[in-house]
Amino acid sequence: MWLAALVLLGCAWGVTLRAEEAPPEQAVVQILTSSQVPDFASPWRFEPVMRSSGTGFVIAGRRILTNAHVIAWAKQILVRRYQDPRLLTARVVFAGHDCDLAVLELEEPAQLADVKPLQFGELPPVQSTVVTCGYPAGGDQMSFTRGVVSRIEVQPYAHAGNRALLAVQTDAAINPGNSGGPVFQGDKVVGVAFQGIPGLQNAGFFIPPEIVEHFLKDIADGHYDGFPQAGVTLEPLQNPAYRRVLGLVDDGRGARVDSLRFGGPAAQVLRPDDVLLQAGGYPVGSDGMIPYQRNRVAVGVAFQQPQAGEALRLSVFRESRTLEVDIKMEAYAGDRLAGRQYDEPPRYFIYAGLIFTPLSANYLETFGDPGRDYLWKGLAELTYQLYHLDTEAPGAVRPEPVVLSGILPHAVNADLALRGRVLVNRINGVRIERLEDVRRALLENHGARHLIEFNTPEHGMLEALDRAAASAAHAEILRTYGIVSDQRL
Amino acid sequence: MKLLRFLFRFAAIGLCAGAVLPAQSEWEHSLVSIEVTSKVYDAFQPWNDPTRAVRKHGLVIGPGEVLTTAQNLPTHTLVRLQKGGRGRWYDARVTWWDAQSNLALLTADSPAFWEGLQAASLAEAVSRGPDFELIRWRDGNLEERRVEFGQFTVGEGVLGFAPHVQMEVAADLSGLGWAEPIMREGRVLGLTTHSNGRVCGVLPAAFIRRVLAAHRAGTFTGLGYFDFTWQAGGNPELLKELGLEGPSRGGVVNRAGHVTDPEKAPQPRDIILAVDGFEVDSEGDYLDPDFGHLVLENLANRAHFAGDTVKLRLRRGAEERTIDYVVPKARFTDELVPREVFGTPPVYLVTGGLVFQPLTQPFLRGWGDEWRKYAPFRLQYYQYADAHDHRDSLVVLTGVLPDAINLGYQDADLSVLDRVNGRSIATLTDLAEALKTASPEGVHRFEFMRGHNLQRLLLDAATLDEATRRVVEHYGLPAAARF
Numbered sequence: 023m024w025l026a027a028l029v030l031l032g033c034a035w036g037v038t039l040r041a042e043e044a045p046p047e048q049a050v051v052q053i054l055t056s057s058q059v060p061d062f063a064s065p066w067r068f069e070p071v072m073r074s075s076g077t078g079f080v081i082a083g084r085r086i087l088t089n090a091h092v093i094a095w096a097k098q099i100l101v102r103r104y105q106d107p108r109l110l111t112a113r114v115v116f117a118g119h120d121c122d123l124a125v126l127e128l129e130e131p132a133q134l135a136d137v138k139p140l141q142f143g144e145l146p147p148v149q150s151t152v153v154t155c156g157y158p159a160g161g162d163q164m165s166f167t168r169g170v171v172s173r174i175e176v177q178p179y180a181h182a183g184n185r186a187l188l189a190v191q192t193d194a195a196i197n198p199g200n201s202g203g204p205v206f207q208g209d210k211v212v213g214v215a216f217q218g219i220p221g222l223q224n225a226g227f228f229i230p231p232e233i234v235e236h237f238l239k240d241i242a243d244g245h246y247d248g249f250p251q252a253g254v255t256l257e258p259l260q261n262p263a264y265r266r267v268l269g270l271v272d273d274g275r276g277a278r279v280d281s282l283r284f285g286g287p288a289a290q291v292l293r294p295d296d297v298l299l300q301a302g303g304y305p306v307g308s309d310g311m312i313p314y315q316r317n318r319v320a321v322g323v324a325f326q327q328p329q330a331g332e333a334l335r336l337s338v339f340r341e342s343r344t345l346e347v348d349i350k351m352e353a354y355a356g357d358r359l360a361g362r363q364y365d366e367p368p369r370y371f372i373y374a375g376l377i378f379t380p381l382s383a384n385y386l387e388t389f390g391d392p393g394r395d396y397l398w399k400g401l402a403e404l405t406y407q408l409y410h411l412d413t414e415a416p417g418a419v420r421p422e423p424v425v426l427s428g429i430l431p432h433a434v435n436a437d438l439a440l441r442g443r444v445l446v447n448r449i450n451g452v453r454i455e456r457l458e459d460v461r462r463a464l465l466e467n468h469g470a471r472h473l474i475e476f477n478t479p480e481h482g483m484l485e486a487l488d489r490a491a492a493s494a495a496h497a498e499i500l501r502t503y504g505i506v507s508d509q510r511l
Numbered sequence: 512m513k514l515l516r517f518l519f520r521f522a523a524i525g526l527c528a529g530a531v532l533p534a535q536s537e538w539e540h541s542l543v544s545i546e547v548t549s550k551v552y553d554a555f556q557p558w559n560d561p562t563r564a565v566r567k568h569g570l571v572i573g574p575g576e577v578l579t580t581a582q583n584l585p586t587h588t589l590v591r592l593q594k595g596g597r598g599r600w601y602d603a604r605v606t607w608w609d610a611q612s613n614l615a616l617l618t619a620d621s622p623a624f625w626e627g628l629q630a631a632s633l634a635e636a637v638s639r640g641p642d643f644e645l646i647r648w649r650d651g652n653l654e655e656r657r658v659e660f661g662q663f664t665v666g667e668g669v670l671g672f673a674p675h676v677q678m679e680v681a682a683d684l685s686g687l688g689w690a691e692p693i694m695r696e697g698r699v700l701g702l703t704t705h706s707n708g709r710v711c712g713v714l715p716a717a718f719i720r721r722v723l724a725a726h727r728a729g730t731f732t733g734l735g736y737f738d739f740t741w742q743a744g745g746n747p748e749l750l751k752e753l754g755l756e757g758p759s760r761g762g763v764v765n766r767a768g769h770v771t772d773p774e775k776a777p778q779p780r781d782i783i784l785a786v787d788g789f790e791v792d793s794e795g796d797y798l799d800p801d802f803g804h805l806v807l808e809n810l811a812n813r814a815h816f817a818g819d820t821v822k823l824r825l826r827r828g829a830e831e832r833t834i835d836y837v838v839p840k841a842r843f844t845d846e847l848v849p850r851e852v853f854g855t856p857p858v859y860l861v862t863g864g865l866v867f868q869p870l871t872q873p874f875l876r877g878w879g880d881e882w883r884k885y886a887p888f889r890l891q892y893y894q895y896a897d898a899h900d901h902r903d904s905l906v907v908l909t910g911v912l913p914d915a916i917n918l919g920y921q922d923a924d925l926s927v928l929d930r931v932n933g934r935s936i937a938t939l940t941d942l943a944e945a946l947k948t949a950s951p952e953g954v955h956r957f958e959f960m961r962g963h964n965l966q967r968l969l970l971d972a973a974t975l976d977e978a979t980r981r982v983v984e985h986y987g988l989p990a991a992a993r994f
Contacts, residue, residue: 402891406892
C-alpha cells in the first residue's frame with residue numbers, strides 16, 4: 023500500500039525520492055474536530071456538538087497548518103498522523119479567519135519530532151500541474167488528486183464572508199475533508215486547499231503561498247493582526263472623457279479613486295479622482311489590475327502585501343502632477359460584525375426576559391434562508407444598519423448596534439407586542455451605541471418604568487416595563503429558562 | 512337610435528332585476544367573460560411594450576355596465592366581452608377604473624352583446640357564511656362550486672395600498688382571483704381578487720356598492736389612508752408611561768404623517784382612543800357593526816373617502832382631545848418608490864447609452880416573482896425610506912447600452928442618481944434639464960448616491976448627442992426618451 027502510494031506520488035510529482043527521504047505525505051495529517059457553534063439568537067446557548075474532519079500539514083516549529091474553518095468553534099481537536107492509529111490532541115495557536123488559515127500545536131509537540139516539515143514553494147503558474155493531498159469525504163485513507171492551475175485572481179473568502187484575497191483555482195478535486203490540505207508542486211507546498219463553488223464542477227480553490235507566508239509572518243510576533251485594508255475603492259479608468267478631464271492620455275495606465283472609507287488610512291492621503299499609477303511598485307492598469315507573476319490580478323493584491331502597521335508606497339496622479347505617498351496600512355476591524363465571527367461566543371445581556379445582543383452577520387443568519395425576503399421591514403432595517411449605513415452615513419453608525427433578539431416569556435413582559443428581531447434605538451433616553459449601554463441604561467434607571475425605543479427615531483416602536491416588577495422577576499426568569507448568567511459582556 | 516331603444520329596454524330589465532334576482536341557473540345571463548390584452552412593463556427595456564392577454568370575469572350590474580376588478584385594465588390595449596361562455600367576442604370599452612379600490616366598469620357598444628343579459632344584484636347585507644357559491648366560466652360551461660367563509664380582514668388591495676375591508680374564503684379550486692363572483696341565495700357577495708393556496712381574497716359587495724354609488728354620484732374622491740403609523744396599545748405600562756391609566760386600549764402613534772400640525776394630525780406618542788366614535792381596543796381594532804372586529808385602518812374608508820374629515824379622539828400627555836384629521840388620498844405618486852405607475856407608458860431617458868428610469872416597484876418586480884429576494888437590496892430599501900434629501904422620487908441607472916462613449920461603464924448600472932452637473936435629480940425631467948448644461952471641462956458629470964456602488968462617471972459632452980443617436984439606431988430604440 024505504501025509502496026503503491028509512493029509510486030503514484032512519484033509519478034504525480036515527477037520527483038525521485040531517495041531511500042532515506044520521508045515521503046511528503048508523512049507530514050499530512052487528518053484533523054478531527056468536535057465543534058459547538060453558539061446560537062446567536064439565544065446567545066447563552068450552543069448548538070449540538072458537530073463532528074467534522076479536515077486536513078492539515080506539519081510546518082516548521084512542529085506546528086500544523088490548516089484552514090481556520092476546519093477548527094472554528096472547536097471544543098476538541100484530534101490529529102491523526104499518516105498511517106498512525108493514535109489520536110493526538112491539539113490546540114489552536116493562531117487562527118486567521120480573514121484568510122481562513124490556522125496554526126495548531128499538539129498538546130505534546132514532541133509527537134511530531136520525527137516528521138519532516140513541509141516547505142513552501144512559489145505561486146504555481148497557470149496551466150502547471152498540482153497535486154492535492156488530504157482526507158476528503160468518501161473514505162478513510164489519504165487521497166491524492168491531480169489537476170492544473172486554472173487561473174489566479176482575487177476571490178471572496180467564504181469563511182469570513184466579507185474578505186477577498188488572492189486565490190488559485192484548480193480543476194483538481196477539492197472536496198469536504200480536503201480543507202486545510204497541502205497542494206503540492208514537486209515536493210513543495212504551493213497552496214492550502216480551502217473552498218469550492220457549489221454547483222461548479224472541477225473548480226476548487228487553494229490559498230497561495232504569499233497569503234500563507236503573510237499569515238505566518240503576521241503571527242511571528244505572537245499576535246495576529248490580520249490582512250490590512252486601505253479603505254479605498256478603485257474603479258477602472260478606461261473612459262476617454264474621464265481620462266481627458268483628469269489629464270491622462272489613453273496609455274492604459276492608472277485606476278481612479280472612486281470613494282474612500284471615512285477615517286480609513288487611504289482617506290488621509292488620497293482624494294476622490296486621484297489616479298493610482300503604482301501601488302507597492304506594481305504598475306496599475308486602467309482596468310484596475312496589476313501584473314503579478316505572469317498574471318493580471320486586482321490592485322487590491324498590492325494593498326494586501328504589507329503587514330498591518332507597515333507603509334505602502336503609492337504613485338498618484340493628481341491635478342497634472344505625480345505624487346509619491348505612503349499609506350500606513352491597518353487591519354480594519356470596523357466591519358467585524360458584518361463578517362462572520364468565530365471562536366468568541368456572542369455577547370449578550372438579559373433583563374427581565376429581554377435578550378439583548380449585538381447585531382452581526384451571524385445573528386442575521388439565524389433568520390434562515392440566505393436568499394432573504396426583504397419584504398419584512400424589520401429585516402431590511404437590520405440589513406441596512408449592518409451593511410450599508412457605514413458607507414452612506416458614517417456619522418450615524420453605532421460601534422456595536424444592539425438588537426432585541428427575543429423575549430423569554432413571563433408575566434412581566436407578556437404585554438410587549440414586539441417579541442424581538444429589532445434594533446434597539448434608545449433605552450430610558452440613552453442612545454444604545456453598544457451592549458454595555460443597555461446594561462447601564464437599565465440598571466441606572468430609577469424611574470417607575472423602563473422605556474425602550476426600537477428601530478430608528480423616525481420609525482420607532484415603543485415598549486415599557488414596570489421597573490420594580492421587572493427587577494423582581496429577573497432572577498426567576500433566569501431560573502425558569504435555565505440560564506446560568508444574565509450576561510456575557 | 513336603435514342603441515337608445517335597446518338601452519331603455521335593458522334599463523327596464525335592470526330595474527326588475529334588482530328586485531327579482533336571477534335564479535342560480537340564470538347566472539349565465541349575468542356573468543360574462545372578459546379578455547384583456549394589456550401592456551406589460553419591460554423593466555430593463557422600457558421602450559418595449561410587450562402585451563399579455565388574460566381572461567377574467569365580469570358581472571352585468573346595470574344598463575350597459577359590466578363590473579369587474581381593475582386588475583390588468585390600467586394598461587389595456589384591447590378589451591373584449593363574451594356572454595354565455597362561448598361564441599362571439601364583442602369589443603368593449605373601459606368606462607372607469609380605480610386602482611386603489613380595484614374596481615372597473617366596462618361597456619360594449621354593440622347592442623347585440625346586451626341582448627339576453629340581465630343585471631345581477633350586489634348584496635346589501637353582509638353574510639358570514641358558512642358556505643357560499645362561486646361561479647365561473649370554464650371551458651364554455653358555467654361552473655358552480657362551494658366555498659367556505661373564512662373571515663373579514665382589512666388590508667391593502669391587490670393594486671393599491673389604501674386599506675379596506677376584504678373577505679377571505681377557502682376553496683378547493685385553483686386559478687381563482689379573476690373576478691369570479693361569490694354569491695349566496697341569488698345575490699352577489701363579492702368578487703375574487705387573488706388566491707394563495709386555498710385562501711382566496713374577495714372584495715365584499717358592501718364595499719363595492721359604496722364605491723360605485725359614490726362614483727355614480729360624482730362624489731368619489733378616491734380611497735384614503737391614515738398616513739401615520741401606530742402600534743397596538745396592549746402594553747399597560749407603555750400607556751401609563753404616556754399618561755393613560757386604566758385598562759389597555761387604543762393605538763399608540765409611533766410615526767407622524769405628512770401633516771405636522773399637532774392640531775390636525777396625531778403625533779408620536781399620542782394614543783388614539785376612538786375614530787369616528789368607534790372605540791379602539793388594545794389590539795388596535797374597533798367593532799364594526801357589519802363586519803365585526805376590524806383594524807382601525809379601515810375607518811379611513813369605512814364611511815369616508817379621501818379628503819373627508821375623520822374625528823380622532825386622542826390621549827396626548829395628560830389631556831384628551833379630539834382632532835379633525837383630513838384623510839389623505841392614497842396616491843402612488845406620494846411614495847418615494849411608487850408601487851404602481853399607471854396612466855402613462857413607462858418613462859425612460861437614454862443618454863450616451865446610459866438608461867435611466869424612475870425607481871419604482873414595477874422596475875424592482877423585473878427580478879421576477881421572487882423579486883423581494885433577488886432585486887438589489889439597496890434599491891429595495893428605498894421603499895422604506897422617507898423622501899430623500901427633500902426628493903420625493905428617485906432616478907436610477909437601470910442599464911448601459913454599450914457604446915464608445917460609455918466605455919468603461921459597462922458594469923455601472925443599478926445606482927441611484929444624486930446629481931448631474933451639480934443639479935439634484937429627482938425626475939427624468941430634472942435629468943434632461945441638467946444635461947442641457949455641461950461642466951466647464953466639456954463633460955457631463957453624473958454622481959450617484961453614496962454607497963457601495965460606483966460614485967460618479969463622466970460622459971463627453973461634445974459627442975453626447977451624436978452618441979445617443981447612434982445608440983438609438985444601433986439598439987433599435989423607438990426614441991431616446993419617453994416622458
